[in-house]
Amino acid sequence: MIRRIRKLFTILLVAAIVCPAAAGMGGLQAAAAGTSPSASAQPGKSDGPSASPSATPSVSPTGSAGSGAAVQKTMTPGSTTGVADPAGPLQVQDVRFLRADVSLTGPLTIRQDYFNLPAYWRTDAVTLALDYRFTPLALPGTATLTVSVNGHPFYSMRPKAGVSGKQRLTVSVPKELLIAGDNLLRLEGSLRTETNEEICLDEEASPAEWIHLYPTSSLKIAYREAKPDGSIRDFYERLTGFDKLENGRSLVFLPSAAGAEEWEAALHAVAGFSRADTRADKAIPLQPYTAGKEASADSAVFLALYDKLPTEWQSRISADGLDRAARLQVVQSGSASVLVATSKSPELLVKAGRFLANPQLMQESQGASVTIQADTRVETPAVANIRLTALTSQGDKVTGSRHQELAYSIPLPAGRALADSGKLRLDFRYAANLDFDRSMVTVLAGGTPIGSKKLTAALANGDTATFAIPKNLTASGSLSFTIAFDLELKGSSCIKGQQQMPWAYVSPDSVLQLNTRENTELLFNSYPYPFLRDGLFNQVGVVLPAERTATVYAAVSELFHLLGRYSQGNAGEIRVFGPDAGEKELADRNLIAIGTYADNPLIRSANDKLYFKFGADGKRIEPNEKLSIEAGYGETVGTLQLIDSPFGAGKGMLAVTGPRPEGYVLAAELLGSDRMRWRIWGDGVLTDKDGTVQAFRFKQETGSEQTSVVREILNRPDALTFTLAAVTVLALVLVALLLLIRKHGKKRRR
Incomplete structure (x- = not known):
């Protein structure tokens, strides 16, 4: 009997190991297949005021402090058709792209920042005003600073002999290099000597600053706005544009005697608008409507039950069908565009407010009006606590020997902290002319190293590495990642020709899996x-x-x-x-x-x-x-x-x-x-x-809150699946043992 029990127990134990593992792997594969990063999950953290946006990560291939900040990017879905309004005024936006002083060090150093040209701008000119100071290390024959936009160099300079202190470079950016949406401004500096076509890097200069950039640097953008095309999508782009928000040119109106449902619709809308463009950190003012008040805005939203709309607005919006539907309609009032959201049904007006809070629906609405029925689906997709996020949307490259860095900032869901089992899967490639005995890649999360891998010649054209993310990292709001390459050359520090310059590339297939848990303290x-x-x-x-x-x-x-x-x-x-x-x-x-x-x-x-x-x-x-x-x-x-x-x-x-x-x-x-x-x-x-x-803090402190095992399991579907399967198999084992004991007990009594 003991031999039979042992054999049965072995079979069930194997099943307990295999089944949950398969279930967990299937869950992870399903998550990877079904989850795509949202715009808000894109890497980046603004390194400038809200008027200086970016959605693509700011890449800083340098070990310098302060030069690796990344910027938050908001993708503009499509372009507004139309030409610049010749009657419109020429406007100038002063965009500062540095929040603090920046030091550039090392023989090869790169600073990248992003600036945005909204789809409804028709840019007349962009002028770079760069405030800088060369240190004595940067001699006229040894240092060069090159400026490029979107990968195209357009200006280079060397230090002037006998000139010291703060200086200003003013240079026009060629219009043909600019694109609608996010534009990459790149400052590339090199400290070197050139002999016989060889580039020799000055190792002794590496730790010291040789150029200093000041936060007073800016881009002056002169533009005219395109004529509105009357669509809801065009209206939405302007309403939530960072220039409109910064200048207070967007408003949300309620009737003066608004009821509870009108307030609820407006609060959904205001909350949704704030997610549309995170570059401006100013609220769209919510105000009671009075006659002619829309003239103080370029774009305004007016939410009201149809019976509470002023007579002049009712005459422009048909009441047909509004007892069983809600309607969004763009109306021109003087120079202002007004999107009226109305219905005779309070419940459907709230639904219209949710429609306004769905950026995807607003961006897809290409007509001047939208009718929302009771069965119209307006809710945004559910958000998973386990997120798979692309580290970079287009791939990022560093060029130059020795230590080079790529910096990213990944937003964390508000009110949540890191849980365990997070992973970073890095997909990358690099030059084949490295000294592979001394070259490696290191990943840092929140400034803490979480793993390294040695580079090899065999995998130069396609390498991967997976790093576990410790759950005890301190992170609030966002988590920064640094991909640090040490690209060492064989023998001398001199190389021939730019083509032989070492490089490394992080591909868009690099994926970050972040598991989070709720912070539930009332603080x-x-x-x-x-x-x-x-x-x-x-x-x-x-x-x-x-x-x-x-x-x-x-x-x-x-x-x-x-x-x-x-x-x-x-x-x-x-x-x-x-x-x-x-x-x-x-x-x-x-x-x-x-x-x-x-x-x-x-x-x-x-x-x-x-x-x-x-x-x-x-x-x-x-x-x-x-x-x-x-x-x-x-x-x-x-x-x-x-x-x-x-x-x-x-x-x-x-x-x-x-x-x-x-x-x-x-x-x-x-x-x-x-x-x-x-x-x-x-x-x-x-x-x-x-x-x-x-x-x-008035509440009594209870010490560090320890997350219970039960809560961790309930917050993670993969762990929950594994636990349920293991418990099920264990229960079957116990039942089988009881049946065997009962069976052999009866035989003995006979």
């Missing part, structure tokens, strides 16, 4: 949790005062601009309530309460739970155990406070409040942009009109 460190979960709005309830003043509109615009920037879809739920909302309506919702002690009953009733409490008359913020507050000062401040919801276990409430409306607008601005968001932490924040921000 601003984990914001936008709990209002977003898995990239979608998570049962959000917004409680507003009865009187919707300009300050209420401003605060809502700021909050939902940043929430939209962090969101990854339009399928979540947002509900808007007035001051009379009851406990039943607010139960099991994550609440955002905006207003003062006097005009928002929810804030008034939760005063005893707030960290910064109001005085008995509600006219000032009282001091607490963390901060002394003078009485007069307490009347002028604003606060952000994250507390547990009074109406649902496991839910949160964000109080955006202050004794005066101006105070809560100041507080909302802290959660209105990425730049301001990183100034706050903890669960209670106080700010004033002078820009002073004081953040505190």
Whole structure:
């Protein structure tokens, strides 16, 4: 009997190993086949102000600090047809492409940045104004700086003898080199001597700076706008264009007496617009409509039930079928283009708001109007917690010997942290004239080395390497990756001809698998949790005062601009309530309460739970155990406070409040942009009109939160499949053992 049991156990054990492994491999293959990186997942992090965009990674083949920042890119889907409006004014955009001072070091160094020419611009001229300083290392006969656009060199220079200090190079960029969308500006410097057609790299100069670039450098772009073609797609490109957002030329309107559904539709739309172009970090203002107000914008969206549209707008939009459909229609009003979203059905108007929040649908709408039926699918695709992201969309190349780097920045989903089992699969090739005993590639994640591989002659035309990503990496917002090549030459540091210059290339087949988990602590460190979960709005309830003043509109615009920037879809739920909302309506919702002690009953009733409490008359913020507050000062401040919801276990409430409306607008601005968001932490924040921000943690610290094994398994489909299969096989083993024991027990009794 023991021999039979042992044999059966061996068979079942083999099945336990083989079946889950096959299931896990199948899940990974399915994920790889079915997941494509979205635009927001493209590598890159802006190295300039919001007006200096980029979606392609900024590549910095140099070991210098500060020269490898990457830039966020937003792809422009197609071009706007049409020619420049000759009656339109000639406009000039000053784009700064450096955020900080940059030092270029080493014998061969490259700096790459991207600038964007929107599809509706008709560029007249682009002028590069480069502020720089050559150090004494850069002698006139040993140093060269070459400028190129989109891979085409158009200007080179050497240091001038006897000239030192800060200088400015002003040069026109040839128009024929420019393209609509993202353009690559490349500065390539070399420090060398040339003898007998040999290029000799100066090894002693490698660690030292020989050229310094200043952040005052800029590109001055002169352009006229193309005539609008009247389509929704063209309207959307202009509405969300970074130049329009930076200059406040885009608006969203609601009727002055907007109902809950109209507010919900508008909040979906505002959140969706903020995802469309991440180069400008300014909210599209949400405002109540008054006659002629659209004249203050170039592009505006007006969301209203049909009966609340002003008469002059109703006359331009047919009411036929609007009781069972919603309609989006572009209407020209003077010099402004207005996209009207309307319906007689509140539910369908909310659906129209979700349509506006779907960039793909907006970009595909080539007509002047769209009708949205009850069965029209407007939701964005679901977002997976396990993402396969291409490291580079077009492939990246470095040229030059010794240490060369490619830098990337991968955005992380908001409110989520790295989990285990992440991987980077690097697909690359390199020159065959290297000294392979000394050449290698190293990958760094967040500045921490995660693996290296020696280069070999046999794999020069096609090499691969897979590196595991440690889950204990500290990353917030984005995770930076550096691909560092050490390309060593044989023998002398002199080589003949540019054709023999060593190189390495990272192909678009390089894939990053990132596994993430939710940050569930009710702190601003984990914001936008709990209002977003898995990239979608998570049962959000917004409680507003009865009187919707300009300050209420401003605060809502700021909050939902940043929430939209962090969101990854339009399928979540947002509900808007007035001051009379009851406990039943607010139960099991994550609440955002905006207003003062006097005009928002929810804030008034939760005063005893707030960290910064109001005085008995509600006219000032009282001091607490963390901060002394003078009485007069307490009347002028604003606060952000994250507390547990009074109406649902496991839910949160964000109080955006202050004794005066101006105070809560100041507080909302802290959660209105990425730049301001990183100034706050903890669960209670106080700010004033002078820009002073004081953040505190009031909740008791429980130590480092350890993620449970059960939670990790539930968050990972591959691990869940493996565990279920293993448990099933183990159960079968136990049942088989019990049956055998029972069978042989009966035989013995006989």
